[in-house]
Amino acid sequence: MPAHLDPRLLRAFVAVAEELHFTRAAARLYVAQQALSRDVRRLERELGAELFARTTRQVVLTPDGERLLPYARRALDAQDELLAAFGQARPLLVDLNSPGLDTGRRVLHRARELAPEHEIMARYESGLGHAAGEMLAGRLDASFGRYAGLDPVLRARLDHQLVRYEPMALLLPEEHPLAALSAVPLDALAGTTVYAGAGNPRTPEWTDLAHRLFDGRGIAVSPPAPLAVGDEEFQRLMAKTGHPVLAVVDFAALPGTVVRPLVDPVPLSPVSLVWRRGLGHPAFDALRRAAADLSAAEGWWRRPETGWIPDIDESVNSVHHGNFANRPTSRALRS
Template sequence: MRAELDLRLLRAFVAVAEELHFTRAANRLYVAQQALSRDIRRLETQVGARLFVRSTRQVTLTPDGERLLVHARSLLELNDAALQDLSGEARPLLVDVIGEGLTAARIVDEARMAAPQLELTVRYGGGMGAALTQLLAGRVEVAFGRTEGLGAPFPAELTRRLVRWEPLALLMSDDHPLADLAEVPMAELDGVEIDASSGNDVAPEWVDLAASLLADHGARPSPPHPHVVGTAETARHLRSHGLPILTMSECPEVPGAVVRPLVDPVPVYPWAVVHHRDANHPGLAALDAVMVDLAAEERWTALPEDAWVPAADAQWVRRP
């Protein structure tokens, strides 16, 4: 039966081969010189060949030692690369941010600037409903969005944390009657038809929140329609239908449209960050650092005094 090479012994061998000095190699490896000499003898026994010629003045590689050095370096590099890949230090972190120009996309952008050595790759799933499926299947590793209103309990193998209570707003054509207001009181929506993305099956959590908000304030959700993606399509949709669209206060600019915050009360969207409990990619730490800073600078987790919060979201934030 063939012997198997011991990677620890190979690492000791490479150190001696590169230093050509046992004392320096031992210092490099933080081991005693006697232990290092013993490891080299053990490796020589394992491979059945003498690897070094030692004298009182110098250490040199034998021809067998020179041949082994090539293989030893390759094996150690392969070992280190495999461990690095599995630990997440080299591979990209896949993050679902729902869409461009939203809070989650800003978090990723700032994390990229703060940690340019990491690769953070975004996905635009359109909603937590779609993102959660991808997360559980291992096709993304981090997702942002609302975690209630999905039609099923939050998965036990995942963890979630509140990132931001984001005030909601209306996106409307700049010639809409409500566009003349700097802020739109919720009472102004009584009897008004609002586009709340009904029928959007990739974001059931958004449809659920919107339906509850509008019902509480006498507004009517528009009939279901195909999900609209992108600023150009949103502008076309506004021109075609003319209805105000419920949206985030932080959203992409749309040509010919204005955003007006909703007030009295201030409805909020609960952004959460979601990932597997055992996730350990260094990109998570970069995202966390940005979220902590933004929460402190912009008071993301402080609720407005007159906030409207869905009951299910208030409950999980108190007891996640």
């Protein structure tokens, strides 16, 4: 017998035991079916017992599974009670990167509707690269951003849920020649330099995405620049260099600028809800549920035929996308 059992394994077992269906249990826990099956197999190995009898048509509890179920429920109830006691003493801290970005803001608002009894507070860390360190240090609970762009060492200590493939765009001065276009083909940027946060220690995942997008297209990423704090300083540096700025379509244009979507192909920024592994807070389930419901209701997982994402993002996100894409939309969001 193992000296310790990971509560996550017990939670996986209880979900399957109550649903008697791996797909439904995975949707209930907001995890990929493959990950759920892996956790159940690990629990069976650690206990040295077969917990489920599986066929192509049904899943049933074995006698050992029946014996474990009441113990597992009591253990999880005790854990939930402990987490709730400590979680209620502080708010859930969620980083939205920047005040003007729509995805995280809408998920946060929906989570507050789902869990009005809990305090969920916004933070603005400006980038997932910086927020990852804050999460691992316990100063932040969750954030939004490009999970695949993080260092693998960080990814190993974090988990994520794909929320949206967000179309990318350019922020341009109104007098820029490309500002006259309703959408900017990537080929039109050949020979130009685009600002993508190089040198900003808070957003290395964004600069990496730009390098992957522009590679082989004759588009340069502007060299590292001093970090501009505040809209006024950002506009001043933008006017000084004249470089277009890589952004997303929901980015709020600043005075004297316009936002134009990129096309041919349509580059997509994969946005995930990211949190440190083992996070326990009574409002966290509401945050994950809000993200999944909005993704389904708004079609945030859909990708245009000409959509582009890096291969590494395709690999990292494919399991999560496959699990959540078929999840039904909640009645509250359909009404």
